Amino acid sequence: MTNRSPLPSREGVSPSKVWCPRGPWLRLDDFLLERFPYLSPEVLRDRLARGDILDEKGVAQQVDTPYQAERWLWYFRVVENEATVPFEMPVLYADERLIAVDKPHFLATTPGGRYLYETALTRVRRHFGEDGISPIHRLDRETAGILLFCRDPALRGAYQSLFQQGCIDKEYEAVAPFQCKLIQGLSYSSRMQEVANKFVMQEVVGEPNSRTEIKGERDWHDAQGQHLALYRLRPQSGRKHQLRVHLSSLGAPILNDVFYPTLLAERAADDFSQPLQLLARHIAFVDPVTGQHQRFSSQRQLELV
DSSP states (O other): OOOSOSSOOBTTBOOEEEEEOSOSOSBHHHHHHHHOTTSOHHHHHHHHHTTOOEETTOOBOOTTOBOOOSEEEEEOOOOTTOOOOOOOOOEEEEOSSEEEEEEOTTOBSSOBTTBSSSBHHHHHHHHHTOTTOEESSOOOTTOEEEEEEESOGGGHHHHHHHHHTTOOEEEEEEEEEOOHHHHSOEEEEEEEEEOTTSSOEEEESSSOOEEEEEEEEEEEEOTTOOEEEEEEEEESSOOTTHHHHHHHHTTOOOTTOSSSSSOOOOOOTTOOOSOOSEEEEEEEEEOTTTOOEEEEEOOOOOTTO
């Protein structure tokens, strides 16, 4: 039994897979309709009739295929009317191992949810024509800036370990309300954990598992009289939404943040107004393969600076 896809990628998107467990189903479509309840029977059976779902040998499954347990099935996800993200993603650096891009706001790092083809991974795979490219780390869809990819699957673990071991020097910029206590600089730590059934984090009592160094660059008043500041952020850990949570907790939530301090209604997929004012400005590290020092810098500017 193999866990390797019998399908090549399609326009830079890798196929998805589903495991068939032991169970009471007599036909494959009965199992799939239960496994994917959000799909209508008509859509699912149409995909089976077109041969869009294959087993590990590459054999197309049919509507009346008997159910077989303990095997993988492969298919391509479908996102209806996926919104095009109308911003370029320049390639800043590429060698036989690494790729560094300057990701725009509103572009997801990898396929998921409402985003399939409009992702940084899909774009970079199409650009280089290589299915083996994979992300070394991730940026939120709302965050712009430096994003790294590995071209050699055998080396991905070596580069990812740099992030896991804290061997990456990362620097971000953010625009947020002015706070006097942040201008001179401070180090903020807290214990963060996910909120059940929500895509947000919260701070809880306990030993800190996240730390960020924060320093104000400059401050000004915008046209509406709001006192703003440009903050330079250096995360010393890599928790989800860490910078957003920390600034919000310090009374300076990042401008245009729809998650913190209050979770707002999800915006339309094609609403590209009010980008989060957060930018991954610099990434630096010692290359684990060559031993050379690498430093990549975003060429973007936050809109409100």
